[in-house]
Amino acid sequence: MMTPTVMKASIVERSGAPFILKEVGRPEPSAGEVLVRVVASAVNPLDTKIRAGAAAHAKQPLPAILGIDVAGTVASVGEGVTSFRPGDEVYGMTGGVGGVQGSLAEYTLADADLLALKPGNLSMREAAALPLIFITAWEGLVDRANLRAGQKVLIHGGAGGVGHIAVQIAAALGATVFSTASRKNFEIVSGFGATPIDYHSVPVEEYVAKYTGGSGFDVVYDTAGGAVLDSSFEAVGRYGHVVSCLGWGTHKLAPLSFRGATYSGVFTLLPILSGVGRAHHGEIMREATRLVESGKLRPRVDERRFSLASVQDAHEILEKGFADGKLVVDVG
Numbered sequence: 001m002m003t004p005t006v007m008k009a010s011i012v013e014r015s016g017a018p019f020i021l022k023e024v025g026r027p028e029p030s031a032g033e034v035l036v037r038v039v040a041s042a043v044n045p046l047d048t049k050i051r052a053g054a055a056a057h058a059k060q061p062l063p064a065i066l067g068i069d070v071a072g073t074v075a076s077v078g079e080g081v082t083s084f085r086p087g088d089e090v091y092g093m094t095g096g097v098g099g100v101q102g103s104l105a106e107y108t109l110a111d112a113d114l115l116a117l118k119p120g121n122l123s124m125r126e127a128a129a130l131p132l133i134f135i136t137a138w139e140g141l142v143d144r145a146n147l148r149a150g151q152k153v154l155i156h157g158g159a160g161g162v163g164h165i166a167v168q169i170a171a172a173l174g175a176t177v178f179s180t181a182s183r184k185n186f187e188i189v190s191g192f193g194a195t196p197i198d199y200h201s202v203p204v205e206e207y208v209a210k211y212t213g214g215s216g217f218d219v220v221y222d223t224a225g226g227a228v229l230d231s232s233f234e235a236v237g238r239y240g241h242v243v244s245c246l247g248w249g250t251h252k253l254a255p256l257s258f259r260g261a262t263y264s265g266v267f268t269l270l271p272i273l274s275g276v277g278r279a280h281h282g283e284i285m286r287e288a289t290r291l292v293e294s295g296k297l298r299p300r301v302d303e304r305r306f307s308l309a310s311v312q313d314a315h316e317i318l319e320k321g322f323a324d325g326k327l328v329v330d331v332g
């Protein structure tokens with residue numbers, strides 16, 4: 001049987017333009033690469049910003065095939081790849097930034113270091129929803145904050161993409177978890193193992209007094225940035241740690257300094273953009289597989305279905321804030 005030389009892909013040709021479904025050349029793996037037959041591709045807020053031309057930090061020139069997260073089946077492997085073989089079900093955060101082809105195509109190339117075997121108890125759609133948000137949550141809580149059992153952790157936005165995964169990771173690590181959320185999302189947050197806090201009506205000093213006796217949280221994870229990061233500096237305890245995946249603004253560090261606390265940021269794209277540290281992303285994805293298969297973690301996935309021909313619909317839903325969990329495009 002002849003190997004196809006072309007594939008269908010959803011392409012953005014310029015900033016703000018809609019997706020166009022085209023036939024393009026199918027790539028072939030070089031040394032260290034895996035060719036993945038894409039089954040599912042998740043849609044992230046960053047994807048919509050790249051399409052709008054508002055994400056210079058992603059360094060993705062247009063025209064391009066977007067799509068950061070992928071789940072699929074190994075079609076072939078390049079020279080030197082021994083960790084995967086054709087037929088393996090894999091997932092990872094593999095492209096869509098830094099000039100690297102994304103997953104909104106029938107096939108995509110991936111650095112083998114960025115991939116892991118998909119959890120056997122997740123569908124391809126569920127698996128595609130995990131990579132970016134899991135890596136971001138894990139890097140913050142484990143790599144930066146060194147979260148330990150018995151500590152009190154506050155997750156801002158525990159019903160959101162990174163937030164609901166961070167809540168589950170923290171609970172799996174044995175921490176006592178609290179999370180800010182709107183009242184309509186209390187059940188979601190508590191279902192994942194956190195005590196919900198109504199950030200609309202309860203001031204920082206009040207919930208710090210109620211849940212920590214006024215001493216502050218050991219770890220605070222900010223997933224929103226802006227004023228939420230400022231409030232994180234108020235909520236952290238003495239010698240505690242604040243971590244943020246959106247800490248791009250200008251902030252006063254005095255509240256942090258007076259507590260002897262520390263701060264660090266998470267820039268999840270760095271290994272793809274720089275080429276340094278990619279193997280660690282593969283390691284993190286293997287941790288995701290372990291937690292999922294042990295029943296300690298599961299992503300929230302919006303039930304609505306999209307195809308390569310209707311990616312634009314998914315982007316518009318996400319931009320309007322109407323998603324109920326991660327939006328996933330069915331490719332294969």
